[in-house]
Amino acid sequence: MSAQHFDNPEVTFQPDHSGGTGKIWKIFWVLSILTIIELAMGYFLYAKGNDIGYITVLSTKGAIALLTLAKAYYIVSVFMHLGDEIRNFIMTITVPLILFVWFIIAFLADGNSWKNLRNTDGGSRPSVIEQSAPKGHH
Template identity: 55%
Template sequence: MSNHYDPTKDISPSAAYPEVSFHHHTDDAEFKKRVKKTTILLSVVTIVELAIGLLIYNLHKGEVNRDFLILLFKGVVCILTLLKAYWIVSIFMHLGDEIKNMIMTIIVPLLLFVWFIFAFIYEGNSYKNLRNTYDLHFKETTTPAKHHKSDKADEKPVEKSGKE
């Protein structure tokens, strides 16, 4: 890209930041196209998320045994959110344009979240199961008393709260 480098248009002189070896230059039309595309993608995905949210709401109201479907939709929403996060960081924050070493110093520490999320969700779930086993008062006072028609009524509460 430095073939197109035009010093007369460079208003961030290396003199001010001598540690920076080269500047990113994106041409105006290409930049506008990219921002427009990202904005549309973010909006569309948000609308899809809202649609799924309403779908989950109506499944809840239906009072039918649809917990797996609800969990599936919630999973889809989580993945869509990660996609949105990727676009914001990569395009809007220009992390995708930085050099690879720099990207890695941000991304690699964030991998800690993989363990972080699973370990703590597992911990919360395990605490609930222990309390339901040994603290009957907790179980009786907090378990939703619905879905009687399901023959798996006893498993219901466990599945119901197994959501995020």
């Protein structure tokens, strides 16, 4: 078998494709193990959901989100070969995605504010979370 060669004027420096599949399988195991850790944490939240504090729940969910970002990094960098492209190109993809930092913070904060305004009638009364019906009556 001869490696592919194409005369593409856009590609000045031809990549070397002679490497094996070792890295692909390594990343497969990395993704699988990260997913299993995520599932273990998710199961921990399910099993202990009522016994652990708000801070523990929130930090576990935060850790799961960080593991998800790690998986995304490996998929984009290795499976989609973005890590093999030149820096100029990597930057045109990754820099616009920084917009998500504002996007996520601003909108989740907005949702939270919306909830607080509803629970307090726009800040005019102390926060009362409405229940559909008082417990213990029927």
